[in-house]
Amino acid sequence: MHQPSTSPVATLRAALEGAREALGTEGLGEALARMSGPELAEVMALTDEVRSRAGASQVRVAAEAAHRGEFSAARRGVGSLHAWVREHAPSLRQSGAGQVAALAQDVACSVPGGLWSTHGPDAGAYADPTRAEGVVWARVVTGEVGPALALTALREVARMKELLVPEAVPTVATAILDHGVQWGAAEAKKIRTSLLAAHGLAGELDDQDRRLRSGAYLSSPQVADGDVTEYRMAMTPEQAATLEAAIGPLSRPAPNDATGERDLRPAGQRRVEALAAVCARAVRADAADGTPGGAATTVHVAMGLDDLRAAGSEAPTGSGQVMVSRAQQTILAPATMRRLACDADVIPVVLGSAGEVLDLGRAVRLFTRPQRRALWHRDRGCSFPGCDMPPGWAEAHHLVHWADGGTSDLDNAALLCQRHHTLVHDRRLVATVHPPDEHGRSVTWDLTRGSYDRVLSSRLEQMRRRRRSVDRLDTGPPDPWAGQPPEHVMLQIAEEFLADHDADAWDLTA
Template sequence: MSTAPELTYADCVDRLRAAQEAAAALPAVLWEATGAELGQGLEVLGELSAVAEGAEAAITIDAVERGEPAATNPPVNAREWVAQHHRRYAVTGAGHVATVAQACRDPRHSILRQAVTAGRVSIATAAVILTEMRLLRPHLHPDAVDTVWHAYVTLGERHDARTVRRLRDELLARHGLDGEFDDSETRAKKGESLTLGKEIAPGLFEYVLRITREGRAALEAAIGPLTAPTPTPADEHGPPEPDLRPHDLRRAHALLAVIGHAQKAGNNTWSSTKVQVFVQITLDDLQRRAGAGSLLGGLTTGELVTPDTVRRWACDATIIPTVLNASGEVVDHGRAARLFTPAQIKQLWLRDRHCTYPGCDAPAAWTDAHHFIHWADGGPTDLDNAALLCGRHHTTVHTQRYHGWIQPGTNGARHVVWDRTRSAYDHALERLHSGHGRGSPSRLTDQPPHERPRAHRRASGDPHLRHP
């Protein structure tokens, strides 16, 4: 049973001074301890540090509520009051303590106040939680705010501030207002940039690259397989040689190798599959364009991508989606054979010549093969359901939900037409479901991808491949 309620404030201060004296004397008597006892001592100090930090927050909250900072001579703010009385915070950190203390006075933050003053959440982590909630609150469903608070505090009790900060995307995807997670990716794209190389040493140039989570996933998938050390094995001509290149140097060499491969390809179609990106997403999220997909493999494991990004990648990149039902059971394993074949791409190059988006003449070699009716909505991978789009306009078509189709010309030539009305794709799906749509390459059904008939499967030679 705790004796805390039986102690007066003066008793607590006296015991804290005794604990301070014991901690100060500890280094001189470490030689007396066994290995196990050293571990025990560290555990006690860890618990003491956590409880002490909680007490620091409690004192600061109480002082602010009493108006102590303003009552000093001369008056000071909460941060200055903390710095005056706490040696560790005299130079830096006082602002965090004051900010957390001020925020904990808000009745809406009662759950955080309890966790901080009890020492379960550190002041640094509490400051991050407050920042994350301030950023997220305007984008959350009102009835999800309490749920998000509990999620942050629970995570903050078990992990550090960095881990708490990484929770933002998942909470936004699961509890944000409709379209907020997608909009965050769209806003982030406006910040993408690559600087001109700056010479930082004779013959050595530095570039600064800023890309979105989607771009990072594609980049890491492209260079990841090439970054592993490649030691030279022993043979009759010499002994083995280790790969002594640092990790960052191997990554630079991998990126240059990918660029070199692309340059050698020239205007030819890809002779092999494109970069493989593995992602896990629920069937419901994929069909409703809600929630998020979770990346698997490499440095980006666990990071989230929007459902629209999953749909766009699935047009012309080797995305390997693992689709789960509501019970978390795998209902469909994506396969690279869902993609357009090299022969189909060559035919698209001959037909479309370049990006089909109005006003864009990006060469065919820079384009993706886009599904007019997405595979997740029942569209087949055939030429009547395809058009070439450069990367920028491929993103535009998916995010704006534009719709396209093949239209015969007066001379018998066929060309692509785009309806650039926002959400035109959704209206086209409604017409197709009702049976009154424009000539569709495939009849849509209400069946999930793994239950659609063989007519929706791509002729790939794989009897187990389902093409949703």
């Protein structure tokens, strides 16, 4: 008896229904339980291939539906391919429906008439292997490239097309797909510059670099009292490479093997602290002689000296307000002020009860350049246990804080990196300077929280015996510029002087 031939539609439907049944929850669970490790890996690879080919089939089905106008015909002329895909492929509602629809719509619109897949290279761009669309589509139909990567590659080629040597377009499309298959659609965008360098028109990469310079920026700080200060920044590739080279080694997690402490700082905090350390080192490198203005930081702060002294107590009072910079009016906490006073040019603006300026101190309390060099040789880097930060990245810390009356002497100094400088102030830790031990260390830290407060009075007494008195902060001799009139008054005086001079000159010539 003659058996009727099975139609292609029936064959395809049977295959898909068989795959659906084989991958059903109950049957798959029983089969997985009996599999060995290598068999699990084999099934994983097979299901991945089935999934990718099923995804490619969904794009092709959607393209055919779009070419026929199925999504609008079923709704009497109203509808969209996106809605059609969401209706008939519910799993894509979670993610991907829009990308499938967008790619399928582009394929359908590229065909002048009939079924695009049966009309050869003349049927449309997606059937032409010499065009980016043809390169992309050939890998979409095999399931190797998904809709997200396909759309990314097409957008990137379109963006670069006028900048490329024409015959290089298929090569560029292939390179984008190869990179995206390996690392993902988002990463595929990042090779644009290297592709322009290899396949761009003569001088195009230089032109792009010049265009990028005008787009790079660093915003002014957005200051909110009691909150972080926000910056926005965009950099050229060269600037970004320089920045990452500078902060990369400093922003890695740094667990302390000596103390057993883990580095629990989030990545963002590590990166910003690395950037701050790089900036501080750059400024410190320009500090040629240790005079005011040559310290790691120069900060003009309106804060009473009594408040600065009291900042180390259990109930700190007052605050510092930044002046004379783009961060003007930023409020600094008392503890932050005390830490800055160790190794920064803090110019205390002493205010009276009515807010009037009583005195403008000079920061001559800083360690001199020869002292810093001596600390580099003595401590050989950050002195905190387990830290290997080199001396060029370290700050000079007053073991008895300057704000408490500590002197700027080598026996009251130790090098600390920025991270441990902050930690020492936060935990109120103290160290002792002594002759080098068997390991060559001259500084020993007491890591017991609050150790600084327990020895402060005795340390101050030792200093008093060596010096006549430390009743006041070492702000140096009176500043000759302390009584200088405001800037607008100085400008007015200068203008009047020039006007008088010009008038006298006119009279003489007359």
